[in-house]
Structure formats: C-alpha cells, structure tokens
Amino acid sequence: MKLTLKIWRQKDAKSTGKFVTYSIDNISPNCSFLEMLDILNEQLIAKNEEPVVFDHDCREGICGMCSLYINGRPHGPDDAVTACQLHMRKFKDGDTIVIEPWRAKPFPVIKDLMVDRSAFDKIIQEGGYISVNTGGAAEANNILVGKENSELAMDAASCIGCGACVAACKNASAMLFVSAKVSQFALLPQGQIEAKQRVMRMVKKMDELGFGNCTNTYACEAECPKLISRSNIARMNREFMCAKVI
C-alpha cells in the first residue's frame, strides 16, 4: 500500500506544532497501524530526521497507552479496538491519513502525538480505590456478590483509561471514564463504604481539571475500545444525586 500521512509534529509542550506530510510505500495490509508508524520512523531515522513520537506499550489493546486520533476518529476507523489493534487493511491504497493527538485542555501535548493523560490519574487519586486494612486474607465467600452486579462491575472495570472518550466527545468530557471508575466500585459491596466521598470527589476533580460537561451525544460510548456503556454515566449521576441528597 502507498499512503500519504499527515501527522501533527510538535517539538515540545511549549512549541506550536504543525502538520507535516509524509509519503510511505510498501505497507502490507496486514501491518498494524503502529507498525506502519514504526516503519515510517525507521525511514526517518535513516534520513537523520526526528522520529514521530507516539504513546504505546502493550500493543494488544490492554494498556490504554496508544492514543491516536485518526481521520476524525479516536483509535481510527474500526469499532471497539485501540489504535494498536487497528490494521492497515482498514485503509485503501492511496489513502491520505491524518493523525492527530487527543485534543483536550486537560490533555496537553508533550511531543508530537503524545499527550499528558495524568489528569486521569489525578481523578483516580480522588477515590478510584477501596481502603482495605492489611492482615490475614478473609474468606472470599463471606461477602456475597450477585452475578449480575459482578458482571456489570467487571464490564466497568475493563476501562483501560485510554481517553478516547474524551477525545471523541465534542465537549472533551471525561464522564464515561469517571463513571466506569465510579461504577466498578459502586456495584460491589466492598465499594460501599467510600461510595459517597468517591463520587463527589472524583466529579469535583474532573470539573477542576477542565474537562467539559456531558451533553449526551454518546460519542464516548461509540468510540470506547472497551465498549463501556453510557449506563455507567446514568449510574454515576444516580450515585452523585444520592450522595448529595441523602
């Protein structure tokens, strides 16, 4: 495949970046999207040029590091996959592919396509945990968990914190991410003790960091590689209302 790549290049957080166009040839349709970028980078290094910086780690859709906004969609044109799971067969020979970093005030660009997503960590620090005293491990069956809730909690916990929801949302809202993190505990007995402070503090932090407000377009759900459901957002709203009122 022969492709034209239009990639956002930015030297560092302070510089103003710009799009640079590259041509690349002989790309196999079986190549993954990140492998295609690796090939581009090898060619750039061979020419003594700066390689394109992009986030990645596991390359199998579990770490949430890859974060590319490809042709107007976070993680590219495939559904329910991360950019590292995207294959070049999803594109056509001769295509122009525009690659941008996630754009949101709380996700500043560090370099090229790499953004700082520590805003998510700050939200987690506000309550994305349960407190358990150390000591002998308790008998697991002492706390019974219903099948349905355990499944829903697992679904919510499958959020990998990639930030595609923020990137897709026209408001750069983090509601899907935060609601998944609130839900995974709200659904389980172990999460009840800190439930009220958790939802209030995480939402407060989310607002403080400058994420936008949800306007129910559900772009987040449509782009989430882990298919996190918007029902989690409704659950978080319920949790929030109860925490405020009761």
Add this chain to the structure above:
Amino acid sequence: MNSSFLQFSSITKKIWMAFLGLFLMIFLVVHLGINLCLLRDDGGVWFNAAAHFMGTNYIVKVFEIVLFGGFIIHILLGIILQVQNWMARPVRYLVSNKTDTPFLSKYMIYTGGIVLIFLIIHFMNFYFIKLGWVSNPNFIEGEPNFYIIAQELFAQPVYSMLYVILFIVLGFHLNQAFQAAWQTLGINHPQYNSCIQWFGTVYAIVVPLGFIIIPIYFLLIR
C-alpha cells in the same frame, strides 16, 4: 448569581437542566391545549377565555413565576455549560469528528438558540402586550384580544413559515432532550430505555405538529 451557578458541579448543573427541561415539556402541552382553541370557529371565544383564565387565575400566576424562572435557568445553564465545553478543547482537530452520534445531538445549543430567538419574538407579540410594554390596538374590554393578534400574525405567510420551521427545530431539540434528560437523571435501564426513546420521539412529533397545524389552518382554510 452567575458565580454561584458556576460553582455547582457539572452534574448538578445538568440535573437542573434536565429537570427544568422536563418541566417545560409539560408546560408546552398546556400551551398547545390553549392554542388549539384557535381552531374553533367561534370568533375567539374559547381562546380568549383560556387566555383570560391564564392571565388572571392566581394559581396560574404562581406557576407563571416558576415557569419563567425555569426558562431563564434552563437557558442560562445551557449557555454556561456550552461555554465551559468550548473552553475544554482550546485546540481543535483538523479533521472534524466522524463518530456516529444521534441526529442533531451535537447541536443542542443551536437548536436551543433558535427556540430562544423565537421565544423573544413570541413574548414581544403576546406577553409584553399583556404587560403593556408593547402597544397593540386590538382590545376587548380593556384586555388585549389575543385571538385577533394571533389571527393577524398567522395571516402573514412569512411569520407562519418561520413558525412552522421553528417547531420543526423544536421537535429535534425535544427528541434528543427527552431521553437525554432521563439519562442525566440516572434513569437508564434496558427495561425502560426503548419506552423513553419511543415516548420522546412521539412527543417530539405530535406536540410540534399540533402547533404547526394552527398557522396552516389559518393560511389555507380560513
């Protein structure tokens, strides 16, 4: 007032937005009921009686304050949320978003804005006359004759056309708004979702259609 508004969390603002939106939807049905009196060929007896009742009844007057408060807060919150949303993405994408989203769901601020412009015109044509802020020659027994005013307005094809367009826009606004409001209020369950969606769409078609029939009736049949 604004600063305390701003201090509310995003979810609190949204919950108020949703709650007031649903309240305004109830009011719209009442308003439609009164407007449909225009269709009676009785020289405006029913319509003016309804308008008189709405203008003088004390319970209605209390509700009027709640209603205006509701409108103003719904509009203000909408604007505040939207400005914050614009600020949340200072650098925009080169390629605009291609994600599949429900029809016009991304444009609520614009459909809402169009409805707001109409609302101002509507107030100038009716409510301000009642308050005596805008003069109008059509009076019966010291009270403005809203039937004649409505008739005169609907006799203008341009006004009627804008009126029809406005209610189509409002229909789209409401279709998205109704299910969104329930989602915001935390009601999202496979058992009710399709029912909420269905009711919202039916409401968003039937109620605006009820309003649209009136200018068409005046233009074509009368």
